[in-house]
Amino acid sequence: MNAETNTVNYLVKLKNRFLVAEKTVALQFEKPTGFVFKPGQYIDVTLLHPSESDGGGNIRTFSIASAPHEEFLMVATRLRESAFKRQLPDLALGTELKIEGPSGGFTLHNNPERAALFLVGGIGITPVRSILLRAAKEKLPHRIVVLYANRRPEDAAFLDELTALQRENPNYTLIPTMNKMENSARSWNGETEMIGPKLLEKYQEGLASPLYYVVGPPGMVNGVHAILNQIGIDDDDIRSEDFGGY
Numbered sequence: 001m002n003a004e005t006n007t008v009n010y011l012v013k014l015k016n017r018f019l020v021a022e023k024t025v026a027l028q029f030e031k032p033t034g035f036v037f038k039p040g041q042y043i044d045v046t047l048l049h050p051s052e053s054d055g056g057g058n059i060r061t062f063s064i065a066s067a068p069h070e071e072f073l074m075v076a077t078r079l080r081e082s083a084f085k086r087q088l089p090d091l092a093l094g095t096e097l098k099i100e101g102p103s104g105g106f107t108l109h110n111n112p113e114r115a116a117l118f119l120v121g122g123i124g125i126t127p128v129r130s131i132l133l134r135a136a137k138e139k140l141p142h143r144i145v146v147l148y149a150n151r152r153p154e155d156a157a158f159l160d161e162l163t164a165l166q167r168e169n170p171n172y173t174l175i176p177t178m179n180k181m182e183n184s185a186r187s188w189n190g191e192t193e194m195i196g197p198k199l200l201e202k203y204q205e206g207l208a209s210p211l212y213y214v215v216g217p218p219g220m221v222n223g224v225h226a227i228l229n230q231i232g233i234d235d236d237d238i239r240s241e242d243f244g245g246y
């Protein structure tokens, strides 16, 4: 137990690994006995026996993408050219890693009379998947709308799963938006704007005193936060999780 943060260290084994979008890998770990977390929280993951290292070190913070009722812990990340990430596609199943957590307060509000409007950039979908699966499983009455922005469908992790989840939860709507369809091999007849005043006005209409949840890379989070303020949303109604490091 870390006295300052109340987080706990665990050794966990890698159980499964698969792509969830182009250059985007999900890692599933065994869930340690007694590991309790709230959807939306994150963990620190340490590579214990790195085959290479660089200035970025051997630890990364990842939101927990799995829901508490799932039997595994899952994180998902964009594969990039850091030493840490270069090792992920080759980690043998059974490899032991250290996780520390859970931490963070990017969690769904309790009052179901207020709607939740999630504004998600790319890999920022990880904590939102956990929140959405829990809401469906527990039949939460909250009205939840998710604006999920990517360049192309190929980049959008968990897109099919979270689209299908709408059938299990009538209170939840997913609005994916793709702003670089000229680079995609797929067809698309959904939204193509970046998250901005036009999409916000369209999809917040009719929501009961919404809370706004902004999550993704820092540039996206700061930009969307500023737009929310410009259209008159008070900081008290905005919660954000900034994936520092991107």
Ligand SMILES: Cc1cc2nc3c(=O)[nH]c(=O)nc-3n(C[C@H](O)[C@H](O)[C@H](O)COP(=O)(O)OP(=O)(O)OC[C@H]3O[C@@H](n4cnc5c(N)ncnc54)[C@H](O)[C@@H]3O)c2cc1C
Residues within 6 Å of the ligand: 042, 055, 056, 057, 059, 060, 061, 062, 063, 064, 075, 076, 077, 078, 079, 080, 081, 082, 083, 084, 085, 104, 123, 126, 127, 241, 242, 243, 244, 245, 246
């Ligand atoms: C609360 C939180 C949740 C996150 N959840 C996810 C997630 O679910 N999926 C995901 O892909 N990424 C997530 N991130 C970002 C993740 O921790 C990495 O920073 C990111 O994936 C980039 O790593 P990299 O190896 O590609 O880049 P690098 O090139 O290693 O990182 C760039 C620089 O940022 C530094 N850095 C790395 N991590 C952090 C950090 N956490 N804070 C500040 N500086 C850092 C490195 O030391 C390096 O100097 C999250 C970050 C935070 C803070």
